Amino acid sequence: xxxxxxxxxxxxxxxxxxxxxxxxxxxxxxxxxxxxxxxxxxxxxxxxxxxxxxxxxxxxxxxxxxxxxxxxxxxxxxxxxxxxxxxxxxxxxxxxxxxxxxxxxxxxxxxxxxxxxxxxxxxxxxxxxxxxxxxxxxxxxxxxxxxxxxxxxxxxxxxxxxxxxxxxxxxxxxxxxxxxxxxxxxxxxxxxxxxxxxxxxxxxxxxxxxxxxxxxxxxxxxxxxxxxxxxxxxxxxxxxxxxxxxxxxxxxxxxxxxxxxxxxxxxxxxxxxxxxxxxxxxxxxxxxxxxxxxxxxxxxxxxxxxxxxxxxxxxxxxxxxx
RNA sequence: GCACAGGUGGGUGAGUGGUUAAAGCCAACAGACUGUAAAUCUGUCCCUCCUAGCGAGGUACGAAGGUUCGAAUCCUUCCCUGUGCA
Numbered sequence: 001x002x003x004x005x006x007x008x009x010x011x012x013x014x015x016x017x018x019x020x021x022x023x024x025x026x027x028x029x030x031x032x033x034x035x036x037x038x039x040x041x042x043x044x045x046x047x048x049x050x051x052x053x054x055x056x057x058x059x060x061x062x063x064x065x066x067x068x069x070x071x072x073x074x075x076x077x078x079x080x081x082x083x084x085x086x087x088x089x090x091x092x093x094x095x096x097x098x099x100x101x102x103x104x105x106x107x108x109x110x111x112x113x114x115x116x117x118x119x120x121x122x123x124x125x126x127x128x129x130x131x132x133x134x135x136x137x138x139x140x141x142x143x144x145x146x147x148x149x150x151x152x153x154x155x156x157x158x159x160x161x162x163x164x165x166x167x168x169x170x171x172x173x174x175x176x177x178x179x180x181x182x183x184x185x186x187x188x189x190x191x192x193x194x195x196x197x198x199x200x201x202x203x204x205x206x207x208x209x210x211x212x213x214x215x216x217x218x219x220x221x222x223x224x225x226x227x228x229x230x231x232x233x234x235x236x237x238x239x240x241x242x243x244x245x246x247x248x249x250x251x252x253x254x255x256x257x258x259x260x261x262x263x264x265x266x267x268x269x270x271x272x273x274x275x276x277x278x279x280x281x282x283x284x285x286x287x288x289x290x291x292x293x294x295x296x297x298x299x300x301x302x303x304x305x306x307x308x309x310x311x312x313x314x315x316x317x318x319x320x321x322x
Numbered sequence: 323g324c325a326c327a328g329g330u331g332g333g334u335g336a337g338u339g340g341u342u343a344a345a346g347c348c349a350a351c352a353g354a355c356u357g358u359a360a361a362u363c364u365g366u367c368c369c370u371c372c373u374a375g376c377g378a379g380g381u382a383c384g385a386a387g388g389u390u391c392g393a394a395u396c397c398u399u400c401c402c403u404g405u406g407c408a
Contacts, residue, residue, distance in 0.1 A: 026360075051360055061360085087357040117359050127356050137358090166354090171363040174355075181357095193356065253360040278349085283360055289353065 017103050019203035020110045020317055021048075022304070023119065023291050024210030025284035026254075027221045029304025031064050033210065034112040035071065036310040041108050041317060044073040046098060048113025048122065051250045053080045053091070056240060059233045060255035062224070073107075082240065082248035087132065088121035095122045096200065103202070108317075116290035123205060125198035130184045132177075140176045149175060156182070162190035208313050209297040210304050211288075218281050220303070225255060225277040229269070234259045254279050 020043065022034045034045055045064070047053060052061045055078045063077055075098050080086045095111070102109040113119060144152050153169035159182045167174045181189040212220075237259035240248050251260055255276045262272035291297065298316050302309040 049360085050358095085358065088359075089357040092357090115359065117355070117357085117361095120355090121357075124356085129357070132357060168354085168363055171355090173358065173362050177357075189356090197356070249358075250360075252358095255360080257360090279360080282349095285351085286355095287360090290355075290359095293354095 016202060016204045017106075018108060018317070019099065019200075019205050020108060021119070021123070021205060021207045022110060022112045022210070023116075023207060023294065023297070024114065024212075024304070025217060025287040025291075026114055026280055027062075027224050027284065028210040028212050028217060029306070029309075030112050030114065030210060031062070031068070031304070033208070033304030033310055033313055034110050035064070035068060037313060037317065038072050038108070038110055040314050043108035043110040044075065044102050046095060046102075046109055046111045047074070047076040048091075048095070048111050048115055048119050050086070050091075050113075050115040050118055051253050052077055052113075053086060054078070054082055054248075054250050055080065056082050056243075056248075057236075057250050057256070059228050059231060059236050060253075060259070061250075062228075075102075082244050082250070085132070085134075085249065088117050089126055089131065091118045092121040092126065099200075099203070109203075114287050116287065116294075119294075123200050125200065127189075127193045127197055128195055129181045129189065129192050133180060133184050136180050136184060137176055140179055144172055144176070152176070152179060155179060159183075160188040160190050163188065163193075166190075205296075206317055207294060207297040208316065209291055209294070209299045210309075211299045211301055212303045213301075216303075217284060221280045221284060222277045225280050226273060228255055229259070229273050229276070234262060234269075238263055254283055 020037060020041075022030050022037070024030050034043075037043055038045055049061070051057060052063045053076060054061075064074060069077070076091075076095060099109050099111075111119070111122065140152065149172045150169050152172070152175040153164060153167070156167070156175055156178055157164040160178065163178045163182075167178055169175075178189050181187075181192065185192065233255055237251070237256050240251060240256075241260060241263065244251075250256060258267065258272040258276040258279065261267045261275070262269055267275065300309050300312060304310070304313075
């Protein structure tokens with residue numbers, strides 16, 4: 001059934017145009033696959049990788065190289081300032097605007113990335129909740145430090161029992177968001193949830209998922225992290241630290257965090273590398289857990305830079321004749 | 323060769339006679355995720371069986387013996403490892 005989605009929709013709804021999504025864990029070859037797809041099918045790349053959206057974070061994010069980007073249009077890379085907070089909601093708005101533009105040019109949008117929440121925000125939408133409030137969060141964070149996360153959970157239970165039951169008492173960030181929603185909207189978050197999500201309209205979505213062998217993936221992750229260290233990740237981190245201090249948000253993310261620990265003398269270079277490799281592996285695992293739940297994914301058992309996988313992917317995306 | 327220190331589950335590392343199949347941490351595996359998400363959190367984690375439980379049985383703290391109602395914990399010998407002295 002899944003294989004017929006393209007042709008079936010072609011017949012029924014000609015107002016819907018195709019949208020390709022390439023998802024998969026870090027280092028699975030999403031970039032390589034998306035380039036091939038874009039070139040074969042006349043596509044434009046739309047990034048869905050939260051850290052690659054930040055300016056000045058280059059080596060640790062494995063962004064497509066300038067040469068690769070010169071081959072065809074790439075969107076939503078390098079547009080967030082390092083000190084800026086960026087969110088899934090903001091991403092969804094920008095990406096949707098972009099998608100509409102690509103559609104109007106009759107090109108194939110190819111959304112590529114590993115950030116599950118952002119992808120869901122784009123495709124399925126978010127609930128109609130308030131945006132983040134730094135002041136409120138600051139107060140909640142202080143409360144959490146002073147009284148513990150269980151205390152936050154108790155407050156949430158009083159404000160919104162249904163939401164509290166879904167969030168574990170130890171999960172501080174999610175507790176803070178739920179409290180923020182309840183307090184600043186003066187409504188229960190669980191009620192706002194029931195209003196549903198604003199799913200993306202006007203596209204028939206074709207999800208391609210990369211699912212390489214786990215051991216091979218971990219091996220590739222290790223090598224790539226080492227390569228990042230050898231090709232200037234530490235220098236890049238030092239530059240960012242000097243320029244922004246801790247204010248640059250992605251400095252807390254994979255690779256950068258460990259490079260910063262090395263620079264502060266908390267780890268040796270070797271320890272930092274091993275910790276970075278470990279963090280990338282753990283991340284890949286979490287991504288797989290998220291994407292397994294993604295609906296209607298055509299899984300490809302291999303890496304995206306494998307020509308056979310690419311050919312299979314192209315075939316899946318091409319409308320079947322007749 | 324002698325003298326100390328030590329050998330614990332995939333790793334690290336507690337435990338020094340009895341609620342100990344053995345803390346905690348890590349890894350691994352599985353899961354959650356509705357505006358910080360490359361974040362954050364949860365579960366499982368010796369083997370087998372089932373009526374799936376704070377259930378039953380079997381193994382287990384370098385090895386082999388011993389003491390004891392009872393040992394990872396005490397004793398003996400042996401084997402390894404580190405450090406010091408030769």
